[in-house]
Amino acid sequence: LKSDDTPVQSGQNLRSPICCIMGHVDAGKTKLLDCIRGTNVQEGEAGEITQQIGATYFPAQNIRERTRELKADAKLNVPGLLVIDTPGHESFTNLRSRGSGLCDIAILVVDIMHGLEPQTIESLNLLKMRNTEFIVARNKVDRLYGWKTCKNAPITKAMKQQSKDVQFEFNTRLTQVVTQFKEQGLNTELYYKNKEMGETFSIVPTSAISGEGIPDMLLLLVQWTQKTMIKRLTFSNEMQCTVLEVKVIEGYGTTIDVVLVNGVLHEGDQIVVCGLQVGSNCDLNQSIVNTASDEGAPSQVTWLLLELALHEIDIVESLKTIAQLVIGTYLHHKEIKAAQGIKITAQGLEHAIAGTSLYVVGPHDDLEDIKEATMEDMKSVMSRIDKSGEGVYVQASTLGSLEALLEFLKPSAVNIPVSGISIGPVHKKDVIKASVMLEKKKEYGTILAFDVKITQEARELADELGVKIFIADIIYHLFDQFKAYIDNLKKEKKKEAAEEAVFPCVLKIMPNCVFNKKDPIVLGVDVLEGTAKIGTPICVPQREFIEIGRIASIENNHKPVDSAKKGQKVAIKIIGSNSDERQKMFGRHFEMEDELEDLSVEEKRLLFKMKKLFKIF
Ligand code: GDP
Numbered sequence: 001l002k003s004d005d006t007p008v009q010s011g012q013n014l015r016s017p018i019c020c021i022m023g024h025v026d027a028g029k030t031k032l033l034d035c036i037r038g039t040n041v042q043e044g045e046a047g048e049i050t051q052q053i054g055a056t057y058f059p060a061q062n063i064r065e066r067t068r069e070l071k072a073d074a075k076l077n078v079p080g081l082l083v084i085d086t087p088g089h090e091s092f093t094n095l096r097s098r099g100s101g102l103c104d105i106a107i108l109v110v111d112i113m114h115g116l117e118p119q120t121i122e123s124l125n126l127l128k129m130r131n132t133e134f135i136v137a138r139n140k141v142d143r144l145y146g147w148k149t150c151k152n153a154p155i156t157k158a159m160k161q162q163s164k165d166v167q168f169e170f171n172t173r174l175t176q177v178v179t180q181f182k183e184q185g186l187n188t189e190l191y192y193k194n195k196e197m198g199e200t201f202s203i204v205p206t207s208a209i210s211g212e213g214i215p216d217m218l219l220l221l222v223q224w225t226q227k228t229m230i231k232r233l234t235f236s237n238e239m240q241c242t243v244l245e246v247k248v249i250e251g252y253g254t255t256i257d258v259v260l261v262n263g264v265l266h267e268g269d270q271i272v273v274c275g276l277q278v279g280s281n282c283d284l285n286q287s288i289v290n291t292a293s294d295e296g297a298p299s300q301v302t303w304l305l306l307e308l309a310l311h312e313i314d315i316v317e318s319l320k321t322i323a324q325l326v327i328g329t330y331l332h333h334k335e336i337k338a339a340q341g342i343k344i345t346a347q348g349l350e351h352a353i354a355g356t357s358l359y360v361v362g363p364h365d366d367l368e369d370i371k372e373a374t375m376e377d378m379k380s381v382m383s384r385i386d387k388s389g390e391g392v393y394v395q396a397s398t399l400g401s402l403e404a405l406l407e408f409l410k411p412s413a414v415n416i417p418v419s420g421i422s423i424g425p426v427h428k429k430d431v432i433k434a435s436v437m438l439e440k441k442k443e444y445g446t447i448l449a450f451d452v453k454i455t456q457e458a459r460e461l462a463d464e465l466g467v468k469i470f471i472a473d474i475i476y477h478l479f480d481q482f483k484a485y486i487d488n489l490k491k492e493k494k495k496e497a498a499e500e501a502v503f504p505c506v507l508k509i510m511p512n513c514v515f516n517k518k519d520p521i522v523l524g525v526d527v528l529e530g531t532a533k534i535g536t537p538i539c540v541p542q543r544e545f546i547e548i549g550r551i552a553s554i555e556n557n558h559k560p561v562d563s564a565k566k567g568q569k570v571a572i573k574i575i576g577s578n579s580d581e582r583q584k585m586f587g588r589h590f591e592m593e594d595e596l597e598d599l600s601v602e603e604k605r606l607l608f609k610m611k612k613l614f615k616i617f
Helices: 029-043 060-066 118-130 155-160 164-183 214-228 310-322 367-382 399-409 428-440 456-465 475-500 601-616
Strands: 018-023 055-059 080-084 105-111 133-139 187-190 200-206 240-249 253-262 264-266 270-276 289-291 299-307 330-333 335-337 340-346 358-360 392-396 418-423 446-450 468-472 505-516 521-533 537-540 546-556 559-561 563-565 569-575 595-598
Touching: 018 029, 018 118, 029 055, 029 105, 029 214, 055 060, 055 340, 060 080, 060 214, 080 214, 080 340, 105 118, 105 214, 118 399, 118 475, 133 164, 133 214, 155 200, 164 187, 164 200, 200 214, 240 358, 270 367, 335 340, 358 367, 367 399, 392 399, 392 428, 399 418, 399 446, 399 475, 418 428, 428 446, 428 456, 446 475, 456 468, 468 475, 505 569, 521 546, 521 595, 546 563
Parallel strands: 018 080, 018 105, 105 133, 133 200, 187 200, 392 418, 392 446, 446 468
Antiparallel strands: 055 080, 240 253, 253 340, 264 335, 270 289, 270 299, 270 358, 299 330, 299 340, 505 521, 505 595, 521 563, 521 569, 537 546, 537 595, 546 559, 546 569
């Protein structure tokens, strides 16, 4: 670590705040990150920015330089700012570290031309749920008609350069978005007019293309966090570390990308992370949680890696041949202090779960206690599995996103029961687990997959077995898809039932109209009540409801028809309902005087029996 990472001026030992970027697709999250990261590297200023694994680290010195024009002469007490690299994904934003949100603050990006969009609202709900502080980046100001570019300028300076028309449009759009936030129950205000920070959320107008407002955004993030979160940001030696991603990297095998929130990690540390065992005994409802290392013993950190900044790669390339220190673009470290994004290589990380905590076993620690602590993270999600064993199968990229999805599905929200969970891409094994439900309840033979990939094999198997897989990047889109599917199933069932439905009718056999006594019975009948239809099962109520068969065809005046209404006199052909049984015969099983009726046999038999019973008593 570099010396300026330790904030000597303040006397306070603060760690860097951790920030994530959220917002609707295309709002400019990636571009914004590129902008705050890229400009400096290209221009060679304070080239200390290191693109970490899963996060970008901006040292205080860099922030000072970039905010110089704001004349804040930023009194920075924090060593820098760590921005989570994968913007937009709830998977990262919703991560926790020992109970509290992993991110100290979020940037909610809103496209100035669009205002609040569905994913913005979803992000907002997540922020509310986690109680996470955030600022709003009102991005793409350069798209206001007639905007004059003021590259990387503070926003007030840039606004002064704009025409009255641009300023007018800017204000109109600002009012619109403030109203929209109000509709979501939040007060917002331009950051430099905001007198009630903490109660009113700050809006920073930005352009990720030309950089206006970026200095303001950086300064606001740092000043706001160090002012209001001193306790939270005070560096502690107690390790706090969260797994972001589990990745196979050539030359390293399975690695985990982590965010070290507090504490110091060393090469050779004994680590324990939570893993999902996928053994054959893994029952759908009891995903077994264990330590990542197969034997249940802690793994040993082989290497601690930091990703190299672009400008460092050339130098390292030449070093590579001299000492085998580097593979790819990672630099090995003996120890790394929080807050940082780090790649760890160790044995037995294959089943590690993204989103759970990583623990280090100290010399005086009890391994069993630590193992229990690693499993704590999974307990909350495991408890959401429906006791009845019936429900859909849900899958998400990290524990954080899985929690968000489960929260959405819970009984007090949309109420979709869950029978199984998994984290990571959808594999064949997941489809097999989900398919168990097909027999119990067809609609639950479904996988709701949030922000994950589906392997080709899994997709093929799902098609074969009839397991439905719904995928989405927005949680409530999953719900919409599932609901549409259920509604469709219901409609189909109704249709089937309609085809099965019996229309009640009472028929009277007309004198001299027994055209055929059996195989098939053909009779002339008078429809006394209701409607006789093709398919209607017919019985003789006077004779204990003997079923004589179903109407196979109807003729009215020698013309075939589908049905005959009350008052019509028609010829009907009756065939046996059950081909195994011998058909009932006119003259033996029923007579001229008998009335014929439609049949919902079981019910009528029951009724008949009850009538008899009543007579006895
Ligand atoms: P994300 O989906 O939120 O990560 O959005 P991107 O960063 O990929 O941006 C979406 C599109 O908007 C891209 O074409 C960007 O070039 C463009 N864009 C992003 N920020 C700005 C901005 O500030 N101004 C303008 N004019 N375009 C932008």
